[in-house]
Amino acid sequence: MIELVAGDESKFSAYRADPDGTPKGAVVVVQDMFGVNPDIRKLTDSFAAKGYxxxxxxxxxxxxxxVELGYDEQGVSEGTxxxxxxxADWPLGAIQTTVDAVKSAGKVAIVGCGWGGYLAYASANRVSGVACAIGYYGDGVVEDYHEKRKVPTLLHFAENDPSIPFEDVIQFRANxxxxxxxxYPAAGHGFNYDGHDSYHEEAAQKALDRTLFWISQYVEGQPPIALKNAGSYAQAKTEKKKKKKDDDDLGPPAA
Structure with missing residues (x-):
């Protein structure tokens, strides 16, 4: 754990995991109502293993x-x-501080689940220096649909989630x-944590694949597309134009 200082000079701790080699960028993982528990640390470690x-x-x-809470009734009660x-204001300020603490690694993504999913969604518009945001079954997200997102935002919802009726998700998509x-049709709230009773392996894997693609797209950026004739275009300013051969791939033949 490391110590950070928020904008109001209050101190807070953070769990940090660094990749082997040069980082591709950074991922801020936002805790659920259960604190920085083993599942959150495991998720954080998984992004470090991917190079962030x-x-x-x-x-x-x-x-x-x-705070490290379990998923039982007592944990839910205390977390609530x-x-x-x-x-929400202080947590968003702490997220801003956290983003600032890792931005030297490159572009920064924010990922959160549950309460953290809502904070990740809110961070898209209220935290600066964020390349993209990803939220899993964020409590309150479907009611917060009025503002257009300032950064690319990806959300994962469970269709069998009693706390977020799927009809509200449909309406959110329209808005x-x-x-x-x-x-995810067969999944419920908490499907992303294998320590949770609602863990759903298939939904978690599909969501992870989409999340990693989203992060690679907006944090790392799209790799350059290698065109067959890219070399001739790239060197156009430094070399004399060569006589076109019959097999040059410079586009379709003239009609």
Missing amino acids: VAITPSLFDRVKLN TLVKEVG RPDVSAFS
Whole structure:
């Protein structure tokens, strides 16, 4: 764990994992209501294994330190209370501080689940220096559809989620066509954590594949397309134009 200082001078900890070699960029992983628990640390480590600096801020530190909750009734109850107590403004400020702490690694993506999914969605418009945002079954996202997203945003919803009715997801898609929103028919809330009772391996893998593609596209950027005749165009300014041969691939023949 490392220590960071928010804009209001309050201190908070963060779990950081670094990749081997030069990083491709950075991923800020936003905790759920259960704190920086083993599942969140595992998710953070997985992004580091893919070549990104990965970091998870402890967003409950303002009200309670070292929170790691289970997924039982007691954990849900305590997590709900902490979410209400800490609010959203300070966590978003802490996310901004976290983004600033890793931006030297390259472009920065934000990924979150549950409460963290909502904060990731909100960060797209309220946190600067973010290349893209990804949210999993974010509580409150479907009600927050009025503003157009400022950065590319990807969302994952479970179709069997009692806390986010699928009819609301359908309406959200209609209201926010600028957001890429995928749904998973057999999955429920919490499908992304293998420590959760609702873990759904197939949905989690599909969502991860889409998430990694999204991050590679907006954090790393698209690799250059290698065209057969790219060399002749690239050297056009430095070499004399050569006589065209019959087998040159410079486009379709004239009609």
